[in-house]
Amino acid sequence: MAELLLAIGRDRDIQAFELLFKYYAPRVKAYLARLERDNQAAEELMQETMIAVWNKSAQFETARGNVSTWIFTIARNLRIDAYRKNRRPDFDPDDPAFVPDPVPSADSLVQELQEAERLRGAMETLPEQQLQLLRLAFFSERTHSDIADALNIPIGTVKSRIRLAFSKLRAALEERS
Template sequence: MGEAARELTKDEVAKLLVAVGRDRDVEAFERLFRYYGPRVKAYMARLAHNSQAAEELMQETMMTVWNKAAQFDPSRGNVATWIFTIARNLRVDAYRKDRRPDFDPNDPAFVPDNAAAADAAFENVQEAERLRRAMEELPEEQLQLLKLSFFDDRSHSTIAEQLNIPLGTVKSRIRLAFAKLRTALEEKA
């Protein structure tokens, strides 16, 4: 049966892997491939339950072994552990990739909001300008309370403490400001 049936010792596989990493020795890699390829494929078949996926993962594992052979450190472990760790990591990556949802370009999270029609955008600008002019007509103490409450997002009690005025006064001035704004905006509409 030849090379595929013969067991390799730990020292032999370590020397083969070192030769692949150091010299890019194709013959040494072929021996490693014939020895570990079927083992990795069987391992992947048990995990993936799919012979085609097992074959692809085995090929990917052995290509990674070829590309990273120089990184193998015999003092940190044996070759089999290193190769099967690569295989396991590739299987985990493949599993995660399979479980990742497909990108749907029509998903509302990825579709930008429709831009407002030109007439609606123009009306919004006009409304904002009307509101700004109406706010300029408010007495200074009412305008200040509106700015603190709505632009600075402060509570009525915080405003009362900050300006050293009663809470009821804060609330009544804000109500008066709203009434004046409502009247001004209705007149200009």
């Protein structure tokens, strides 16, 4: 069989390929059918395998292995490629990840700006210590223990000051509404 494959690679010998095809095609198809459990897919992969054998026959080296190992490795690799391709999800343009967010209406934008301005005004009424803790916790996204370490105060103090700041903010926002 190695002589046939070498003749295909060297001379593009069609008769040698026919002999190789008649011998290996049924074996490759049976191998793929056992793995795929789909006769049509096994047939297609066998055809792709034999086309690859024709195209890559010049790359075969007898010193690196025998013909059947080389051909079945091609078949296995093509099956793996087909499996990966089929497992990839199709692109869905209606997927929420690809659909832009709806443009908010003008009145909702104005309302958000007014609420943000109310919050800013309420935050200005807080003592500097509480305001600093809120900025670190919510704008810098630092943990309570990081804040305690950075300011050299106990973690309980950080938590109680943040709770107190929320209470004052809630009261200030209720007054402004």
